[in-house]
Each structure stands twice: as C-alpha cells, then as structure tokens.
Amino acid sequence: MLKKVQPKVWGAVAAVLIIFLVSWGLIRRSHTAKETETIKRKAFAKLDPSLIKNPDAVTARKIEKIQDIFRRKKNAGFNGNVLIVQKGEVLYQNSFGFAHLKEKDSLTVHSRFQLASLSKPFTAIAILKLIQEGRVSLDDSVQRFFPEFPYHGVKVDMLLSHRSGLPNYIYSFPDSIRHGKKYPSNLDVIEWYGKVIPTPTPYNRPGRSFNYCNTNYCVLAGIVEKVTGEPFGQFLNQQIFAPLGMTETFLVTDTSSAAVENRTVGHQFGRRLEKDYYDGVVGDKGLYSTTTDIYRFYNGLTKGLLLDKKLLDEAFKPRSFERAGIRNYGYGFRMHIKEDNTARFLYHGGWWKGYNTMLWVCPEDEAVIIVLGNSYNRSTYDLRELLQVIHGDEKIAEIEKDI
Numbered sequence: 101m102l103k104k105v106q107p108k109v110w111g112a113v114a115a116v117l118i119i120f121l122v123s124w125g126l127i128r129r130s131h132t133a134k135e136t137e138t139i140k141r142k143a144f145a146k147l148d149p150s151l152i153k154n155p156d157a158v159t160a161r162k163i164e165k166i167q168d169i170f171r172r173k174k175n176a177g178f179n180g181n182v183l184i185v186q187k188g189e190v191l192y193q194n195s196f197g198f199a200h201l202k203e204k205d206s207l208t209v210h211s212r213f214q215l216a217s218l219s220k221p222f223t224a225i226a227i228l229k230l231i232q233e234g235r236v237s238l239d240d241s242v243q244r245f246f247p248e249f250p251y252h253g254v255k256v257d258m259l260l261s262h263r264s265g266l267p268n269y270i271y272s273f274p275d276s277i278r279h280g281k282k283y284p285s286n287l288d289v290i291e292w293y294g295k296v297i298p299t300p301t302p303y304n305r306p307g308r309s310f311n312y313c314n315t316n317y318c319v320l321a322g323i324v325e326k327v328t329g330e331p332f333g334q335f336l337n338q339q340i341f342a343p344l345g346m347t348e349t350f351l352v353t354d355t356s357s358a359a360v361e362n363r364t365v366g367h368q369f370g371r372r373l374e375k376d377y378y379d380g381v382v383g384d385k386g387l388y389s390t391t392t393d394i395y396r397f398y399n400g401l402t403k404g405l406l407l408d409k410k411l412l413d414e415a416f417k418p419r420s421f422e423r424a425g426i427r428n429y430g431y432g433f434r435m436h437i438k439e440d441n442t443a444r445f446l447y448h449g450g451w452w453k454g455y456n457t458m459l460w461v462c463p464e465d466e467a468v469i470i471v472l473g474n475s476y477n478r479s480t481y482d483l484r485e486l487l488q489v490i491h492g493d494e495k496i497a498e499i500e501k502d503i
Contacts, residue, residue: 144405147344147396149185159191165489166192173479179367180456180473180480181207183391186490187466193391199364201475202372210362212348212388213472216450218457219387222336222397223317224260224415224432225406226324229339231256232411235327242319245326248294249319253306256323259316260431261419265304266315269293270378272300283380286322286332289315310420310429314384321383332382341393344400349389351382363388366454367475373453385452391470394459398468416443449481456480465491 155163170182170192179197183190195207230236238257242249251266258264269289277296281288293300303311321332328335333351341349350359366373379386400406407415418428418437426436426444435443443463450457456473458480467490473480 144345144400146188146403147399148392149183149188149190149395152189152191162489163191166486169485169489170194170196176479177475177477178473178479179207179475179477180213180471181209181211181391182472183395183468183470184486184490185395185468191490197475199362199474200372201367201370207364208362209392210348210390212350212361212363212390213457213474214352214364214366214385214452214455215387215389215394215457215472216385216452216455217314218394218448218450218459219383219385220317220450221432221448221459222340222387223320223324223383225340225401226332226336227256227260227320228407228411228415228431230324230327232407236323242323245323246290246294246319249290250294250299251302251306255306256320257431258306259320262310262312262316262429263307263419264313264316265302265306265308265311266313266319267300267302268313269315269318269381272296272315283375283377286318286325286381286383289318289381290322309422312429317384318381319383324383336387340397340406343405344396346389346393346396349387349393349397352379352386352388353382359388362390364474366452368454370475376453379453385450391472394470394472395468398459398461402463416446418443451476458483460487462487462491467491 152159152163166184170178174196179201181195182192184192193209195209195211197207199205199207199211227236231238236256238255238260240256241252242254242256242259243252251264254264254266273289273292273296277292278284284292303313324330324335325332330338331353333354336349336351340346348362350356354360401412404412415431415433416435417430418435418441419431420427420429426438428435428437428443430443432448433443433446434448436445436447438444445460445462447458447460449459454474454476456471456476456478458469458471460469460483461467469483469486469490471480471483
C-alpha cells in the first residue's frame, strides 16, 4: 500500500514545491522591482537643488565672491543665465539682460537657450541608452544603419569619441548637391554623403586620432531615428526629458506652442542672428533648455536614472590619448583628467549663432556650474575665478594653465 501511495505523495510534494518556488520567484521579482522604483523615486525627489537657508560664514563669503564675479561679467557684456550648485544646494542663480535685445524683455529662470554643442552629451546618452537595451552596439559600423554611407570602418564608439575622421558636414556640400533645399535634416545630410561626387575628403582614417567634428553627432542622431523609427526629439523626450522632469527642454525642430514658449534668440555685436541653413540638423546642436533642466539632466544621470553605472563610467572614460596633457574627451563629455586617468572635471561648452553655453562639473566637490548666454561673449567660458572660489586656490593651481 505504501509503495502505491508514495509516488503520489512525492508528486504532490514536488508540485507544491514547484508552485512555491515559482511564487517566491514572482514575489521576489516584484519586490526587487518595487525596491528599484523606490530608489528611483527617492533619487528623482533630489533632482532639484534646494536654496541655502542661513549659510554659514564660509558659504556666505563664497556667495559674495560669486556675486562680484558676475557683476563684473555683466559689465563686460554677459547676457544670460547662471546656476551654480554645490552638494545639492544653490550657491548662486541669476539672470542678466534680455531674451531679445531689441524688445528689452528681461530674462527669467524659465528662459530657454540654444545649447549649441552642449546638446552633444544628450545625444551621447540617447545612444548609450540604445546600447544598454541591446539595440545598438559600440562596434556597429555606420553601414549597419545606412548602407550607402561612403566612409567604411567608422564605428559607433568612434562617432561618440570624435575618432571617426569624418569631414565636417557644414563645409562638405556644394550647392549642386543641396539643390536649393532649405533647412536639411540629419537624414538629408547622411544621404548627401552617399551621393556627392567626389566624396568629401575625410580628415583622417577611422580610429587614428581625435578630431572634434559635428558630423559625428549628426550621424548619431540619425542612428537614433533609424533604430527607433521615431523623430529624435520624441525619443529624447520619452527616454530622457520626461523621466527627469525636464519640462522646459525641446529640440529646435519642435514648433509646438509648448516648445517655443520662453525661447530666446541669439545675438552678436548687438544684432539678432537669423535662422541658419543648418539649424534643422540636430544632435550636434539644436536643443533649447534652461539652467535648471540642465542640472536635472546631469543630476539624474549620475543618480542612475538613465544608465547603469558600468555604461556611465564608459561615457566618463578618457578616449583622446594622442597628446600628453589633462584635456580629454569621453562619450559626449569633455574632461580634465588626473594622473590616475580619471576625471577631475567634466564639462562641455557650445557656440552657435550668438549663443555661448557651458556645463562644468567637479564630481569630487559635487559642484555644478551652468552658464547660458544668448549674446556672444567670451566671458561665458572664463571660469577660472569661479573655480578658485568653489574649489579653492590650491586645487586650481595644479591645472590653472589649462583651464
């Protein structure tokens, strides 16, 4: 009798055990997902810097020095917005001048500036997200996405790190290939490279050396559109802007009322600059944003809300190694490196049609400087005095000649 019952008993036990293990696995997966969501919510809650209340004497002195620096910058012609945050608290935030010089409409914290090349970090993160999802590989050639692209051997990692050797699209095409087309898109530019005869001469062979070139990021934005089947701006909004609460950041190609609200215009020598022929090419430029939204981007990125740490470390890894020195480039980020080849400072600037922009970060001191200008002025890039105030003379003295 026992022998007849035993298989049934063991079968029942096995079934119960399987059900238990499956159920425990589901519960565990659910618990892990909840833990992850909790972590994300806590991180998201800290994306906005808080105002310093009752600063101590040292901090108050630091703020006073920063105010004096920007008072002098304003007198030297700086027209724009600034945000400086350290350890999650606002050291300084202010607006100087006008969104439109002729109309004399004062800038506010909500004023949106064309980021110019400061758009590149966003493009790099968009591609890295696709890599994280397994939809793109760093070793993929451009021909995987655009078979007619005439430059062979160019890989995604070379585009990201400016090691492709590609020629600059802004100077590549004669009127005969443009055929009078106004405001070409990224896909137009990529298609032109496959058409034009003779093919524009590359700067160098792929992978040989670093050469900063806007074509790299034009092609990367094109790859995003090709892989996702979505407009580049839509992908950025869904995958980067919306998750980080960046409600004031849009591509120049977005003409909706929400996108054009609070946009500034670029000026040079006091004159408004009109739309450029290549304004519709994005990825290398083209984002309009605010100082606060740029802070949300960097803060959310480093809190793990967009990429896992391993892939983010790749973005911050120096990849320009031909010349000795502290200046370098990773994936979408410039950097000053230390002796151990890690980044002391991360940064990216931009210039396009009257706009000057700068994001400068010191990870060690948890300091973020964001300066956006819409009337061409070199003082936007001159951060030496600010860095001395924020980081101290001793640290800055080590690299002062290279800032």
